[in-house]
Amino acid sequence: MEHLIKSKIIENAQTLFNAPINEQLVQLQKTRKEVEGDLTLVIFPFVKMMRCSPQEAGQIIGDFLVKEIPAISKYEVVNGYLNLVISTDFWVNELKNIHADDNFGLQTPNSKPTIMVEYSSPNTNKPLHLGHLRNIFLGFSVAEILKANGHKVVKTQIINDRGIHICKSMLAWQKFSPINAQGERETPQNTGIKGDKLVGKYYVEFDKHFNAEAKAIIALWEQGNFENYSTAIKDEFIRLTEAKNGKDEKAIKAIDDKIKDLAKNQTSILKEAKEMLVKWEAKDAEVYDLWSTMNQWVYDGFEKTYTTMNVDFDELYYESNTYLLGKDIVEEGLKKGVFFKKDDGSVWIDLTADGLDEKLVLRSDSTAVYMTQDMGTAVERYNSHPDLSGIVYTVGNEQDYHFKVLFLILDKLGYSWAKNCFHLSYGMVDLPEGKMKSREGTVVDADDLMNEVVESATEMTKERGHIEGLSENDLSNLCQMIGLGGLKYFLLKVDPKKRMKFNPAESVELNGNTAPFIQYAHARIQSLLAKSTGELNTINPSEVNDVEKEIIKQLTLFPSIIEEAGRDYAPSVVANYTYELVKLYNQFYQSVTILNESDEQLKQFRLILSKNVAKTIKTAMKLMGIDVPNRM
């Protein structure tokens, strides 16, 4: 309808305004609730051209539209706004179309270019936490939304399975894991501990010893004992210590941290870890075996977590396979003059002209850095997917700068697809108690959190009753849907780029902007439909009340909501839409009787309206990876 009105006005601009106009001048918006009408045209932009008052201008355009478009039944001009009323017939007809369309809102699958969505990207040295949950739900949901928009989507994750941090947990396990009666060290099998948790435990263990050793070294230095250390270190320590004089508390803390770093670099345990990494890179059999074994523990653990989350991936990339990629691209870039080499052999790109700085792309020992890898991986992905049109990287906003540089480099190297790469950047998740800090042990584990929300959902469901006839298994599935749905919805309803505060208790509330509230409305409609008898096919009520009309209006918006969510990579758009729809439906539900309605046509209309609301809710929730139960 909006398109129709716009094009009518533009086509007839010459007669209406004595001048052609561009599309931007025609601004249509939803009419405010207090005023009669469905669509509103802003007429200020035309007033000058028409040389008359806003009132007169509105009437001229209004008369024109009523004459040209049959569905517009009347209009009213208020304060420079032209409010157009669209006929009831039009809305009833819209509902008929929606009712007839089983895939309402969804575009033909695979009709649009392929997009790769990368999300999760965990390290294999510790379990997933709350931050990963936002990442994974976001990425998964964006993938679903893009599919709904007709794109072919490849869901992927890159697993950071190598590097010094992995060696740390390996080393700690080797050094500190107790040996049982059978002569074995701790494994997931003999302890029953989930693999990722067990490996994470040893990563923490490493850190403990690491810190203790550093502390001991500092104590030696403070006594003036530098026996085992070079004069450079001695000088640096003395310089830092003297720098503390007369500084405030904050500055002293910063210097202490530097001293700690200095000491950490001297620890034997870190040296061992570094040696282990060198061995790994040389594919030393023993180290490589240990690495494979422990990583497998972690994968098994992650697998369980992903299953609970109900997310999946189409393709996996392992950093151990990709970390050497990109070097040939550096060569290519050098030839093209995009990169330059410094005297020590390191390779850089100068981005100062773009308002950024110089960025390293290859170390002086000619090993790759993070940026090199990412360049290589991107090119690799395009090579192995000739139909790939874009990549969406779901990564926290602390890496905004990295991706800005990455895309810029790819663009400078001449890859035309670089402009289709998008960093889906999201803000940190805070807890009611404040920021998560791994050092202070305030990190919320993903498995624990999911258990917690399911447990609260179980409690609330049992309290509410109405679960008779449900088997133990059904009840458990139901609570899983409610708890996890609440969690997902809570994390997705907020604009991705904003930092947010997560409150577990609030996420499973049956009131307010929550998944359970929406799920409940859906369940109620299902029960209503189950109680009705006969075929639902009559959609011709003699009259349609305001709330009903409002609901249809909201339903017709659904396809454009999906488009908008896809364009902005924002599941929050879908979430907030769904909530609005449910609130409207509740209003309707409160104000009319449905099953006891004596007018058979009206009863059918209301049932069909309800059915299509439920259908839309279900589709919308599916785009966020949330299941809706038929009863709860």
Add this chain to the structure above:
RNA sequence: GGCUCCGUAGCUCAACUGUAUAGAGCACUGGAUUUCGGCUCCAGCGGUUGGGGGUUAGAAUCCCUCCGGGGUCACCA
């Protein structure tokens, strides 16, 4: 310090590419219904959109500046 993102009701969040009186929920107060499904509905309370300036017929939205907060500025990933 440079760059960057953010600042909206007591709290958690909305507001499409600028547009009418900035909206929901939670909490609080009052009322309706207790009947298809029980936490449903209506009303009230609550705001100088961090401060100031500018552009515009019109600014939470765009520009400048200041204040406050986050992130980032490694031959880490």
